[in-house]
Amino acid sequence: MVVVKRLGSAFVTLLAISLVVFVLSRMSGDPRELMLSEYATAEDYELLNERLGLDKPYYAQYGVFLADAVRGDLGESIQARQPVLTLILQRLPGTLELAGSAFVAIILASVLLGVATAVWRDTWVETAGNIVAVVGQSVPAFWLGIVLVYVFALTLGWLPMAGRGGWLYLVLPTLTIAANSLAALTRLLSSAMTEAMDAEYVKFANVKSVPPWRVTMVHCLKNAILTPFTYAGIILGQLLTGSIIVETVFGWPGIGLLALQAVQTRDYPLLQGVVLVFAIIYVGIALLVDVAYAYLDPRIRH
Amino acid sequence: MQTTKTAPESTAPDLPAAPAVSLATRLRRALRGAPLPAVAFLALVLGVALLADLIVPHDPLTGDLRAYSLPPAWKAGGSVSYFLGTDLLGRDILSRIIMGARISLIVAAASIALGGVLGTVLGLLAGHFGGWIDEVIMRLVDTQLSLPSLLVALVALVVFGSSFTVLVILIGVWLWPNYARIVRGETLRIRRYDYISLARIAGCSTWRILFVHELPGIYNTLIVMATLQAGWVILLEGSLSYLGVGVPPPTPSWGSMIAEGRGDLASAWWISMFPGLAMLATVLSLNLLGDWLRRTLDPKQVNQ
Amino acid sequence: MNAHGPSPSPHPSARRSEAPLLEVRDLTVEFKTRHGEVRALDRVSFDLRAGETLGIVGESGSGKSVTARSIMRLLPRNARVTGGEIRYDGRDLLTLSDREFRGIRGKAISMVLQDPLTSLNPVFRIGWQVGEAVTIQQGLRGAARDARSVDLLRGVNIPAPEIRLHNYPHEMSGGMRQRVVSATALAGNPRILICDEPTTALDATIQAQFLNLLRGLQEAYGLAIIFITHDFSVVAEMCDRVAVMYSGQIRERGDVFEIFDHPAHPYTRALLASVPKLGETERLTTIPGQPPSSANKLPGCAFAPRCPIADSVCHASEPPDMALRDDHTSLCWRAQ
Numbered sequence: 001m002v003v004v005k006r007l008g009s010a011f012v013t014l015l016a017i018s019l020v021v022f023v024l025s026r027m028s029g030d031p032r033e034l035m036l037s038e039y040a041t042a043e044d045y046e047l048l049n050e051r052l053g054l055d056k057p058y059y060a061q062y063g064v065f066l067a068d069a070v071r072g073d074l075g076e077s078i079q080a081r082q083p084v085l086t087l088i089l090q091r092l093p094g095t096l097e098l099a100g101s102a103f104v105a106i107i108l109a110s111v112l113l114g115v116a117t118a119v120w121r122d123t124w125v126e127t128a129g130n131i132v133a134v135v136g137q138s139v140p141a142f143w144l145g146i147v148l149v150y151v152f153a154l155t156l157g158w159l160p161m162a163g164r165g166g167w168l169y170l171v172l173p174t175l176t177i178a179a180n181s182l183a184a185l186t187r188l189l190s191s192a193m194t195e196a197m198d199a200e201y202v203k204f205a206n207v208k209s210v211p212p213w214r215v216t217m218v219h220c221l222k223n224a225i226l227t228p229f230t231y232a233g234i235i236l237g238q239l240l241t242g243s244i245i246v247e248t249v250f251g252w253p254g255i256g257l258l259a260l261q262a263v264q265t266r267d268y269p270l271l272q273g274v275v276l277v278f279a280i281i282y283v284g285i286a287l288l289v290d291v292a293y294a295y296l297d298p299r300i301r302h
Numbered sequence: 303m304q305t306t307k308t309a310p311e312s313t314a315p316d317l318p319a320a321p322a323v324s325l326a327t328r329l330r331r332a333l334r335g336a337p338l339p340a341v342a343f344l345a346l347v348l349g350v351a352l353l354a355d356l357i358v359p360h361d362p363l364t365g366d367l368r369a370y371s372l373p374p375a376w377k378a379g380g381s382v383s384y385f386l387g388t389d390l391l392g393r394d395i396l397s398r399i400i401m402g403a404r405i406s407l408i409v410a411a412a413s414i415a416l417g418g419v420l421g422t423v424l425g426l427l428a429g430h431f432g433g434w435i436d437e438v439i440m441r442l443v444d445t446q447l448s449l450p451s452l453l454v455a456l457v458a459l460v461v462f463g464s465s466f467t468v469l470v471i472l473i474g475v476w477l478w479p480n481y482a483r484i485v486r487g488e489t490l491r492i493r494r495y496d497y498i499s500l501a502r503i504a505g506c507s508t509w510r511i512l513f514v515h516e517l518p519g520i521y522n523t524l525i526v527m528a529t530l531q532a533g534w535v536i537l538l539e540g541s542l543s544y545l546g547v548g549v550p551p552p553t554p555s556w557g558s559m560i561a562e563g564r565g566d567l568a569s570a571w572w573i574s575m576f577p578g579l580a581m582l583a584t585v586l587s588l589n590l591l592g593d594w595l596r597r598t599l600d601p602k603q604v605n606q
Numbered sequence: 607m608n609a610h611g612p613s614p615s616p617h618p619s620a621r622r623s624e625a626p627l628l629e630v631r632d633l634t635v636e637f638k639t640r641h642g643e644v645r646a647l648d649r650v651s652f653d654l655r656a657g658e659t660l661g662i663v664g665e666s667g668s669g670k671s672v673t674a675r676s677i678m679r680l681l682p683r684n685a686r687v688t689g690g691e692i693r694y695d696g697r698d699l700l701t702l703s704d705r706e707f708r709g710i711r712g713k714a715i716s717m718v719l720q721d722p723l724t725s726l727n728p729v730f731r732i733g734w735q736v737g738e739a740v741t742i743q744q745g746l747r748g749a750a751r752d753a754r755s756v757d758l759l760r761g762v763n764i765p766a767p768e769i770r771l772h773n774y775p776h777e778m779s780g781g782m783r784q785r786v787v788s789a790t791a792l793a794g795n796p797r798i799l800i801c802d803e804p805t806t807a808l809d810a811t812i813q814a815q816f817l818n819l820l821r822g823l824q825e826a827y828g829l830a831i832i833f834i835t836h837d838f839s840v841v842a843e844m845c846d847r848v849a850v851m852y853s854g855q856i857r858e859r860g861d862v863f864e865i866f867d868h869p870a871h872p873y874t875r876a877l878l879a880s881v882p883k884l885g886e887t888e889r890l891t892t893i894p895g896q897p898p899s900s901a902n903k904l905p906g907c908a909f910a911p912r913c914p915i916a917d918s919v920c921h922a923s924e925p926p927d928m929a930l931r932d933d934h935t936s937l938c939w940r941a942q
Contacts, residue, residue, distance in 0.1 A: 275450070
């Protein structure tokens, strides 16, 4: 039931995004200006006219646009002269690799920091954790990336500057993306842990003589982890968005870099395709998170 | 929390009534625990942004090509006149940071004003009237919150071209759902209070109840949100400018300055470093101030 | 409903000869608050003998919960035991390390907390939570653990315990959850069970059922029970002896019949007068005034400001613990 409802709202979101993209393209005047390069001939214009059904009413044009998108036809890139979908599929693994590694890093680091600041609250550990969190939240990701490159690649020479390769190439981009989202998640986890540690069931676990580490890491953490989990969708969204910026800093061949190239060359069909693919991933992840949450929290499973 | 719950016997002693206090004492009390360095820095940024034209040591837009890529004053080859060095076109970095502060603050203030007003009004309507109005507005909020906003913004900036106005409208529209959601929640809370019923019994019009009686009840929430979001908007404007779709050149923006220095990191690190530090310090101060305001004014719902 | 039914406890005097199982001597606990150190318990002393039920009665804030939590080492972070001893089987529990104390907690002394709704962890199944106690207290695993869990649940009259093991707490009623909590608390076969207002959060009918169950368990396990409550009528039903607390001190203690028939302390008399009795139509009396806040302590008896019979001595200096008949004592200048 919950899943069906979520599927419905995911579908609505996708429709909304497609509508936004469609409306934006028509708001600029002649959409063919956006979709053809400046070297296009009159025949190209004529062809596209027919293809998009520009003589038909708007809702019919939107129908054509949707039908094409569903069939996987996202048009052709102006610059690369290749189907947009092909270009995107080439770059997709890079972005997924980066976002995945950042997600794992954020989860591990925030659990570590969140638990530590809650367990050692009112000590220097909490202060340090809070400082890390607020600075992480405040630092511009693109600048942090540049600073990391300057320090670890240019000055110390420990890590590669840019590009995609072995795991060494992942370190700096992962750190850069993780910094911003880490703060929010750590705070949430820390306050959820603090709340859990004051709960009556913790006292009762003590009555049972459950060892302290087990009280913290099993009894409290399983409760505390649920709260931030509702934000996991938002955080994954931030990661994907963050990847656009971080990919440009580190020349990481992913969808983000592709999007930026599309922006710089005003390659509208490519940009539109990237947005739609991103939206599908975005909505799909949010859906997965919600289903996983429902599975984790017995109170809403029914 | 724990003590009040488990051991009420000892933690809630009655306090004697507070004696009358002087204004100075009251002010000191109100500011207890305030992040004073952050407040001072924000005041500095604000002052610098207001007086930018008067205090810039050099023209931030045109450079002296003979003085290109100068390091900051304390490095070998640096010049005191160009205290933080110059960029590749010989423009003074300090002057550009000062002008950039103005741009950042204007974009933040304008877009938050736009998004805040839009979101507050819609949130008030949703919370006050409920029913289908609430349904429509909140559905809109949910949909927009689930969009990949940065990408939609990129598309819009490509379609409309980047300009100051487009940027402000875009960020404002990006922000409103957050306000709408929280204002709606607060309104639902407030309208249960007796003074709202009383106003209704007294025959106040719906609009009067909305804007005279309910709105003041959520000022605290709005102040905290706006402060916390100001930092976020500055980061966002920086990101867009960094990507080359924000404030169009040659207007100096911290984000585009950082982008300009990226290619010459090895030879001229200062071009990227200082605007980034300015941005970090400003956003950090705003976040510290916002956190303190949240603790002090304690609106329950703002949690991000 | 209850298989055990009400079981008359043996007359208290039958146990007089035995050495006490738990001796609390001059237990003093202080809380660190914004307004300085606050004394929550002030030289609290009492004995608990094997198999008996001791009631601790008082208004909220009197220190009865703090007493229980001091014994179980469940005090909040800002609280500290600053004096006294808690002797169990001849050993002072306050001198044990946390690790050593875990050998006592659950095994020798166990506890049922006030709120059955929050005592169980919402995200784990009942079987997991009961089984955990079984594993820790008895070292059983796998099928043996499950069998023992089922036995424990059956022991507290939970129908179809095999099925209940798979439930989450939110799927059970408050009364059922309190039974699960009790079963879990008994996993280590403790000799002492502390019940901190175990029925306050329950409906009246469920309360009676639970009290019956508790008496049955006491019989079956040979438990000594410390029963903490604000309700004198429950004391009459459950307890052999009773201690009345007010502002962190035990004001009066003794045999339950003795206290009911000859209350010596004006506070006890006031409490007893506020208990409704069946068939009586006279108005219930209430105690005028507020319980004192521990922060600003005045000289003299802490109850004096509310006491109907206080005189100048009461306001000037603290009363001594006066021994009356048998082991009946009262902390009052004017005890009769």
